[in-house]
Amino acid sequence: MADKRYYLVVRAIIRDSKGRCLLIRRSNVCHKFVGKWEWPGGKVDKGESFDVALRREVREEIGLKVELVGVVGAYGKISPKRIAVLCLEARPVGGTVRLSEEHDQYSWVALKDLHKWDMTYGLMELTKNYVAAKNRGRKNHG
Numbered sequence: 001m002a003d004k005r006y007y008l009v010v011r012a013i014i015r016d017s018k019g020r021c022l023l024i025r026r027s028n029v030c031h032k033f034v035g036k037w038e039w040p041g042g043k044v045d046k047g048e049s050f051d052v053a054l055r056r057e058v059r060e061e062i063g064l065k066v067e068l069v070g071v072v073g074a075y076g077k078i079s080p081k082r083i084a085v086l087c088l089e090a091r092p093v094g095g096t097v098r099l100s101e102e103h104d105q106y107s108w109v110a111l112k113d114l115h116k117w118d119m120t121y122g123l124m125e126l127t128k129n130y131v132a133a134k135n136r137g138r139k140n141h142g
Contacts, residue, residue, distance in 0.1 A: 006082045010054040011041035011123070012090040013072055013130065014064065020108040022097070023117055024062060027104035032079075036120045037107075039087065040064075050086055058090070062106065063098030066090035072130050075122040087126055111135075 014022040023037045042057040044050050051068055058066050069089040077083050097106055109117065111131050119127065 004082050006076075006084050008044040008050060008053075009042060009083055009085045010044060010050050010057065011039040011085060011087045012054055012058050012066060012068075013039050013087060014058070014066060014090045014092060015069075016092065016108055018108075020110055021114060022062070023107050023109050023114075023119075024099065024103040025105040026120070027102055029101050033120045035118070037117045038120045038123060041087075051088075054088060054090070059095070061100050061102060063095045064092045065094035067093045073126050075126055077122055079121070085122060087130075 016022070022040065024040055025037050026033050026035060028034055040058045040061045041054060042061070044053040048056075054068065055066060058064055067090060069091060072087040072089050074084060074086045077085065099106060111134055114127050114131055115124070
């Protein structure tokens, strides 16, 4: 049996100056996870670096220009393709939120409230780890 190819997907946890995270809701145009909340991002095209892909996807999906701050984590899924999802933290450096047809709502959410949102597969566990790490960092520096 030949190994199946993995596809790389990138997601951005975009934090504003108040420390809130931007979540976007999948619209009826999407084939999967309609009504679920997620971080902006998408598939890395062949020959494209993941950082370039993430900035492109963020511009296409929500109209923001972002600066990437660091790696948050990764997870995998099979549905039916094998996908590796890489999540990075980012901050907005230009533009205003303007949703593509793939999303119908957005919200800036405080870290302490992220667990209340109905997110797409894989993001909730990563979100819990991200919030815990941010809270530990705050305690160690404050």
